[in-house]
Amino acid sequence: MKKVLIVDDAAFMRITLKTMLEKNEFEVIGEAPNGLEGVKKYAELKPDVVTMDITMPEMDGVASLKEIKKIDSGAKVVMISAMGQESMVKESILAGALGFLVKPFKEEDVVKVLSNL
Amino acid sequence: MSYIEGNNNLDDESTLKDRYLTFHLADDILAIEIRYVTEIISMQAITKVPKVADFVEGVINLRGKIIPVINIRTKFNVEKIDFDYQTNIIIVNYKDTIVGLIIDDVDEVLTIPHEDISDYNPERKTEQDNYITGVAKINNDVKLIVSCKKILDGDSKTV
Amino acid sequence: MDDFSSERDPLLDVFIFETNQLLEQLEDIMLEVEKDDTISEEHINEIFRIMHTIKGSASMMSYDSVAVVAHKIEDLFFKIRENKSVGSEFSNVCDVVFEGGDFIKGQMEKIQNGEEAAGTADSLIQRITDLLAKMSGTDEPPKNEIQLEDKPESAPKQEDYAPKAESGKNKFAITIFFDDECKMENVRAFSVVNSIEKYCSEILSKPKELFDNPTCNEVIQKEGFALFIATDLNQQKVEEIVKKQMCVKSVEVKEDDFTLHSKEADNDNNNKAKGVAESGKANTATSTKVASKQSLINVNVDKLDALMDFVGEIVITGSMLEHNPLIKGIELPVLHKNIDRLQKLTKELQDVVMSVRMVPIASVFHKMNRIVRDMSKELNKEVELSISGEETEVDKTVVDNLSDPLMHLVRNCMDHGLESAEDRIKAGKPAKGTVSLKAMNIGSNVIVTVSDDGRGLDKDKIIKKAIEKKLIASDETDISDKKIYSLILAPGFSTKEQVTKFSGRGVGMDVVKQNIESINGGISIDSEPGKGTITKIKIPLTLSIIEGMNVAVGDLSFILPITSIQESFRPKAKDIVTDPYGNEMILIRGKCCNVVRLHEKYGIDTEVKNLEEGILITVENNNKLVCLFVDRIIGDQQIVIKSLPKYLSDMLEEDCGIAGCTILGDGGIGFIINTNEL
Numbered sequence: 001m002k003k004v005l006i007v008d009d010a011a012f013m014r015i016t017l018k019t020m021l022e023k024n025e026f027e028v029i030g031e032a033p034n035g036l037e038g039v040k041k042y043a044e045l046k047p048d049v050v051t052m053d054i055t056m057p058e059m060d061g062v063a064s065l066k067e068i069k070k071i072d073s074g075a076k077v078v079m080i081s082a083m084g085q086e087s088m089v090k091e092s093i094l095a096g097a098l099g100f101l102v103k104p105f106k107e108e109d110v111v112k113v114l115s116n117l
Numbered sequence: 118m119s120y121i122e123g124n125n126n127l128d129d130e131s132t133l134k135d136r137y138l139t140f141h142l143a144d145d146i147l148a149i150e151i152r153y154v155t156e157i158i159s160m161q162a163i164t165k166v167p168k169v170a171d172f173v174e175g176v177i178n179l180r181g182k183i184i185p186v187i188n189i190r191t192k193f194n195v196e197k198i199d200f201d202y203q204t205n206i207i208i209v210n211y212k213d214t215i216v217g218l219i220i221d222d223v224d225e226v227l228t229i230p231h232e233d234i235s236d237y238n239p240e241r242k243t244e245q246d247n248y249i250t251g252v253a254k255i256n257n258d259v260k261l262i263v264s265c266k267k268i269l270d271g272d273s274k275t276v
Numbered sequence: 277m278d279d280f281s282s283e284r285d286p287l288l289d290v291f292i293f294e295t296n297q298l299l300e301q302l303e304d305i306m307l308e309v310e311k312d313d314t315i316s317e318e319h320i321n322e323i324f325r326i327m328h329t330i331k332g333s334a335s336m337m338s339y340d341s342v343a344v345v346a347h348k349i350e351d352l353f354f355k356i357r358e359n360k361s362v363g364s365e366f367s368n369v370c371d372v373v374f375e376g377g378d379f380i381k382g383q384m385e386k387i388q389n390g391e392e393a394a395g396t397a398d399s400l401i402q403r404i405t406d407l408l409a410k411m412s413g414t415d416e417p418p419k420n421e422i423q424l425e426d427k428p429e430s431a432p433k434q435e436d437y438a439p440k441a442e443s444g445k446n447k448f449a450i451t452i453f454f455d456d457e458c459k460m461e462n463v464r465a466f467s468v469v470n471s472i473e474k475y476c477s478e479i480l481s482k483p484k485e486l487f488d489n490p491t492c493n494e495v496i497q498k499e500g501f502a503l504f505i506a507t508d509l510n511q512q513k514v515e516e517i518v519k520k521q522m523c524v525k526s527v528e529v530k531e532d533d534f535t536l537h538s539k540e541a542d543n544d545n546n547n548k549a550k551g552v553a554e555s556g557k558a559n560t561a562t563s564t565k566v567a568s569k570q571s572l573i574n575v576n577v578d579k580l581d582a583l584m585d586f587v588g589e590i591v592i593t594g595s596m597l598e599h600n601p602l603i604k605g606i607e608l609p610v611l612h613k614n615i616d617r618l619q620k621l622t623k624e625l626q627d628v629v630m631s632v633r634m635v636p637i638a639s640v641f642h643k644m645n646r647i648v649r650d651m652s653k654e655l656n657k658e659v660e661l662s663i664s665g666e667e668t669e670v671d672k673t674v675v676d677n678l679s680d681p682l683m684h685l686v687r688n689c690m691d692h693g694l695e696s697a698e699d700r701i702k703a704g705k706p707a708k709g710t711v712s713l714k715a716m717n718i719g720s721n722v723i724v725t726v727s728d729d730g731r732g733l734d735k736d737k738i739i740k741k742a743i744e745k746k747l748i749a750s751d752e753t754d755i756s757d758k759k760i761y762s763l764i765l766a767p768g769f770s771t772k773e774q775v776t777k778f779s780g781r782g783v784g785m786d787v788v789k790q791n792i793e794s795i796n797g798g799i800s801i802d803s804e805p806g807k808g809t810i811t812k813i814k815i816p817l818t819l820s821i822i823e824g825m826n827v828a829v830g831d832l833s834f835i836l837p838i839t840s841i842q843e844s845f846r847p848k849a850k851d852i853v854t855d856p857y858g859n860e861m862i863l864i865r866g867k868c869c870n871v872v873r874l875h876e877k878y879g880i881d882t883e884v885k886n887l888e889e890g891i892l893i894t895v896e897n898n899n900k901l902v903c904l905f906v907d908r909i910i911g912d913q914q915i916v917i918k919s920l921p922k923y924l925s926d927m928l929e930e931d932c933g934i935a936g937c938t939i940l941g942d943g944g945i946g947f948i949i950n951t952n953e954l
Contacts, residue, residue, distance in 0.1 A: 011574075012294045012333040016287055055328050078522075081460070082332050083347075086487060089463045093470050099522035100467075102459040104335035104343075113522050164945040165832060167878030167934070169927045176924070176937070176945055181589050183937050183945055185924050214923050269923070 002114065003029045005045060007038035007064065008053035008080065017051055017080075020107040026114065035064030042068045042075065049114055050077045052097070054088050062092050069096050076117050135231060139224040139260055140207065143195045146224060146260050148253070153209045153265040157223055160204040174219060177206070184208065186217035192268065194244030211265045218268070229253045234262060291337050292388055293574055295380070298326045300639075302377050307645050310370055315362055323373065324353040330380065342383050345397050348404045349376045355411050365407055372404050437469060437479045444477035444506025448514055449532030452501045458523035461496040462486040468521050469503065472514070478506035480534070504534040577672060580633050587622075587629045588916035594622045595941040630671075637715045637724070638666035640679050644686050644713060651690045658697060658708040659690055665715035670722050674815055677795045678724065681788040685726040685811050686711055688784070693730035693809050703806065705729065721839065727810035733803040735760050745769060761801040765789040793952075796822070798839070798896075814839070822917060824938075826910040826946060827893065829874045830882035833946035834906070835915055835938060840951040842894040842901060844909060847887050862892060862903050869894065872954060873905045878932075882907055895951040902954065913941065917948060 004026050008014050011033075018028045030045045032038040035052075036059040042050060050068065054061040061079055068075045079092045079100040089100050099113055137148035138157075163175040163186060172191035176183050186206055190197050198221075206217040234251040251262040305322055309315050315323075331346035349372070356362055362369050379400060383393040454464050466486050473479050482502040483492050507514065511529050518527045597603060598615055606612075641663045648661040670678070694700075694709035701707055714725045735757065742763045743750045763769060765785050792799045797815035816822055816839060824835035825844075851863040852871075860871040871892065875882045884890045884907040892903040915938045919925075928934060935950035 010294060010329045010333055012287070012291045013336070015290050016333075016336055019287060055325060057325065082328065082335075083459065084351075086460060086463050089460060090466055090487065093463070093467045100460070100463065103332045104338070116520075116522075162944070165880075166924060166947070167832070167880060168929060168932050169924055173924070173927070176921070178939055178943055178945055181592055181939060183918055183921060183939065185921050215921070216923055 001025055001027045002048045002117075003027050003045070004114070005030045005032065005038070005041055005047035005050045007032045007035065007041075007050060007056070007061070009033050009056040010053070013053065013080070017110065020110050021114070023107070024111045035059030035061060035067075038064045039067040039071070043071055046072075048076065049117055050075065051080055051101075051110075051114075052077050052092075053080045054085055054092070055082070060088075062088055062095060065092055065097055066095050078113055078117070135228050136226060137229050137260070137262070138207070138226050140205070141221040141224060142189055142193065143221070146258060147220075147249075147263050148229065148260045149207070149209070149263050149265060151226060153211050154207055155210045155215070156208045158206050158208065158217075160200045160202060160206065160219075177217060179208070179217075182215075184215055184217050186219055187268070188219045189268075190219070192244075193248065209265055209269075211269050214269055216269060227255070229255065229260070229262070237261065288337070288387070290574075291333055292384055295330055295333065295342075295384055298330055299377050299381050299384070300642075302326050302373070303646055304642065306370060306373055306377070307649060310649070313366075315356070315366070315369070317357075317360075320353055320357050324350060324357060327353065327376075339383065339387070339393050341393055341396050342380050344401065345376050345379055348401050349373060352404050352408055352411075355408055359411060363411065365410065368403075368407055372400060372407065375400050376404075437473055437481070439476040439479045439505075440474045441477045441507060443508055445508055446510065447506050447531065447533050448504070448511065449530050449534060450503040450505065450514065450518060451528045451530075452503070452518060452524060453526045454496065454501070455523040455525045456497075461493045461501070462489065464521070464523055465496055465501040468501065468518055468524075471521060472503070472505065472507075472517050475509050475517075476505040476507045478504075480504040504532065575632075580629075580672070583629055584633065587626050590622055591626060591914075592916060592939045594619050596939075596943040599942040601942075631669075633672050634669035635672050635675055636667050636669050637675060637678070637722070640675055640682060641666045641713050641715070643679065644682060644711075647683055647686055648690065648711060651687065655690060656696075657690065657694055659694060660708055660710050661686075662710055662712045663714075664712070666713075668715040668717055668722060670715075670815065674722070674795050674797075677791055678813075678815070681791045681799075681813070682713070682724070682726065684784050684788050686713075689726065689728035689730065689809070693728040693732075695731050699731075722815050724813040724815070725810055726813075727808060729808040732805040732807055733761055733764070733801070733809055734805070738763055741769065742766075758800065758802065761803055764801060765799065796837070796839070822915055823912060824915040824948065825893070825912045826940065827891070827904075827906040828908050828910055829878065829906050830880035832878070832880055833910065833940060833944060834874065835946045835948045836893060836895060836904070836951065837948070838912060840896045842896065844891055844893040846890075847892050849888050852887055860887070862887075864894065864903075869901050869903050871903045871905055875905070875907075877954075884908075897954055898952050902951070904949075904951075904954075915946075915948065920947075 002025075004021055006014050006017050006021075006028060008017070008031075014031050014033075018031070021028055026049075029047055030041045032041045034056045038050070038052065039059070052061040052065055056064075059067075065077050065079070068077060073096075075096075077092075077097050079089055079097045080103065081089050081100050082103045089097075092100065098117055101109060101113060133150075133152040136151040138151045138154050139146050139148045141147075158179070161177055163177055165175040166173060166185070172187050172189075174186050174188045174191075176185050188197065189195075200219070203222050204219060205221070205223050206219050207223070208215065208217050233255070234253045237246070237249050237252045239246060245261075248263050248267045249261045250264045250267070253260045253262060302323065305319055309319055327346045327350040331343050331350055334340075334342035334346060352369070352372070356369070376397070379397045383395070386393050452465070452468060454461050458464060463486070465481070469479065469481060480503070482504075483489060483495050486492055505514070509517075511531070515527055515529050518524060518529075594615075598619055603611070603615075644663075645661055648659055651657075652659045689711045690709075694711070695703070695705075697707040700709065710729050712725070712727045714723075714727075716723050738760055739748070739755070742748045742760075745766075747763055747766050747769070748755065765788070769785065789799050792813055792815070795815055797813055799814075800812050801809065802812070803809040816837075823838040825838060825841055827834050827836060847862055853861045853863060853868065855861065860873070861868045862871050863869075871887070874880070875885070887905060890905055890907050891909055892905055893909075894901055894903050917936045918938055919936050920928075920934060925934075931953060933949045933951065933954040934947045935953060936948040938946050938948060940946045
């Protein structure tokens with residue numbers, strides 16, 4: 001079972017992702033409400049995969065991704081973006097994100113993406 | 118206190134069908150469907166409730182739950198006797214109304230097949246006839262089948 | 277409220293809860309913004325983020341009507357952030373945000389009630405579009421995509437492909453199709469390029485420009501994304517790398533000598549203009565005043581109710597243990613010590629559980645801000661809302677039930693209480709009226725007052741109306757002011773000649789009274805003509821546990837809620853008066869008060885028949901006072917209210933006053949009397 005860390009400031013998105021993932025043989029080992037917490041939790045829990053929202057307070061997804069990559073250059077991070085955030089997604093890819101999902105997405109999209117990592 | 122096993126389990130209703138709990142009331146043996154009976158307890162302290170019907174003896178504290186108790190003798194218009202430590206209270210649950218029935222004492226649990234129950238046509242009509250729905254003869258004993266519904270029904274202003 | 281919550285999708289519950297929370301924050305921000313007459317950078321970022329989040333969640337739940345509005349406002353605020361100001365459009369911007377928030381709130385309510393979230397906000401959206409156009413300084417419709425660029429350079433963007441390989445023996449043409457509806461195809465394409473360019477000595481793409489290219493995504497969808505590369509990797513490896521990318525539907529790799537194309541492409545590729553956006557600055561704003569980001573969990577109130585029930589049961593069981601005479605008689609110090617300890621722990625547990633359900637009254641008070649603002653505009657009255665004691669905590673259920681009554685009272689103040697600016701100035705008052713909300717803890721009650729500095733209540737008018745409605749006899753001359761004002765609370769009463777949009781239909785105040793009484797509270801009104809009116813609401817801190825006075829009548833125990841007791845005393849024979857009809861009364865400080873013998877009322881046997889041998893307890897009975905005659909007072913204690921079994925309550929008369937029962941410390945059963953129902 002792949003271990004997942006969910007980083008998103010919206011409780012709704014966290015619980016939606018968690019529900020989708022846990023139905024499909026993923027184990028959600030942690031959640032973080034902003035990028036800063038995300039980095040802390042990554043170091044603490046060492047998940048297999050991270051889902052990272054882009055727009056968050058304290059530290060956004062792109063910055064958080066960069067920090068996580070400093071801790072672990074092999075970190076597998078998938079960005080969760082909304083329409084209209086192209087430049088930030090582009091920047092994430094340049095920073096080493098393995099891919100991205102665009103809201104709204106369906107359960108099968110998430111599963112497909114995370115399974116292939 | 119004694120408990121009747123398994124009768125709280127509504128799934129077992131098929132196995133509870135035709136099962137009756139019989140008890141003594143004055144000179145009669147009455148039988149009530151066991152699927153409504155949740156437990157049998159011994160007499161305990163009853164707190165009177167003001168301004169209710171006379172057959173309501175009061176309420177009891179059953180493990181933290183407040184349950185009204187009815188004196189069946191009063192309800193059936195049979196001569197009242199004093200309670201003693203042998204007096205039993207049958208706790209019944211009929212459609213979420215939980216009430217205790219004070220009876221003399223409990224007899225046994227038995228199966229009375231539907232075919233063995235005949236209509237009740239007494240020569241003299243008495244008060245308790247309102248609650249008796251049939252009669253069964255088992256080994257020379259006559260058991261009067263009482264209806265839980267009828268005992269509890271019509272007591273309240275709302276049916 | 278709604279019955280569906282237990283069956284409803286828990287995700288929906290979270291969605292509704294969170295969205296409503298965000299909308300509340302939004303409203304707080306907007307009210308502050310209007311007050312300050314300016315939108316700060318923090319506010320802009322906060323509003324942007326709120327709309328962004330709502331948009332995302334709403335789209336996940338397929339509530340497109342909400343997502344569209346949120347997206348539109350997000351676009352607007354992105355523009356505002358870009359421009360770094362709202363320019364001259366301040367009030368228009370505020371209006372659309374309020375309207376947008378209201379629309380989404382309305383949709384949430386529909387969803388919460390199990391209705392469909394149908395309906396669109398077309399005109400609102402159009403207005404925002406127009407606003408955006410004005411702010412962009414052009415009349416063209418704005419771009420569909422928001423770029424987070426802060427750099428003013430508008431040079432045509434070229435992709436900064438950085439082929440790193442030193443040699444590229446093999447030349448391939450790659451055609452990639454992405455999954456249908458995978459969205460942001462251009463970024464996906466970029467991702468592919470990013471993954472392969474390190475292996476290439478040359479790399480070209482078609483479409484050439486992935487960013488800032490409005491037709492790019494369509495082209496990629498229809499014709500696929502084409503890449504031309506020179507690399508040392510073999511065909512299989514290239515395919516592998518591309519396939520590893522997300523959302524790749526199909527890949528075709530062909531050998532292709534593409535030097536012909538490269539000449540054109542070269543110029544483009546040499547252009548180093550990068551279009552990297554600044555990251556993250558957009559989202560670091562946290563307005564400490566405005567957004568309260570504490571670490572919170574939201575808990576289903578049903579679970580809290582269940583928790584309270586269990587704690588109540590534990591309290592009772594512990595009491596039974598403590599007071600059981602048999603156990604008391606056991607000479608075992610360790611037993612009693614532990615029972616004591618158990619009781620102490622239980623009390624602490626009870627305190628904590630009760631506090632879990634407590635929420636500051638602030639949320640209800642703040643809702644009033646919006647009401648005052650709206651009404652202020654409608655009625656053309658300048659009004660200030662002054663709030664104090666908002667940190668006072670009350671049980672969650674109380675807060676839920678206070679909202680409507682408070683709204684009605686505030687509306688009344690604004691509509692009926694406060695005079696127009698003109699009249700106020702004539703009366704020597706400041707033109708701006710004040711409505712005050714106060715909350716404070718007194719004992720085990722919370723007192724909430726709603727007051728205004730308006731014209732006060734007209735006693736004569738009220739008396740006249742009351743006589744008309746036959747609420748009082750026309751010859752009742754000696755009525756206290758308090759009684760006069762309380763007549764307003766009677767059903768069907770209303771002195772306002774015209775029914776206004778907000779109040780005055782005569783269903784208001786008595787419903788307010790009912791609402792307050794449903795949470796075991798009481799309401800009273802006081803006023804000074806010309807100065808203002810003050811409405812006082814008294815509510816017990818919790819609903820199911822009250823402080824009660826245990827009294828004995830014969831063998832029975834009755835509980836009287838402390839809040840309804842005025843005083844208790846042993847009467848003296850000389851103060852007892854009997855009227856010609858045989859009604860007993862007692863003289864208290866010169867006034868006559870009816871006596872109700874509980875043993876008679878309830879048909880209880882008791883030795884104590886002489887009034888001087890028992891106790892009289894003066895209690896409130898529908899704004900009157902009445903004296904209940906009991907044998908003796910046993911003591912006061914915390915009572916867990918249990919409802920009387922329906923089987924019994926159906927048998928009782930309506931005016932018997934027995935509203936519930938409880939299990940006493942010694943395991944016995946006591947009956948709770950609602951003194952207003954006697």
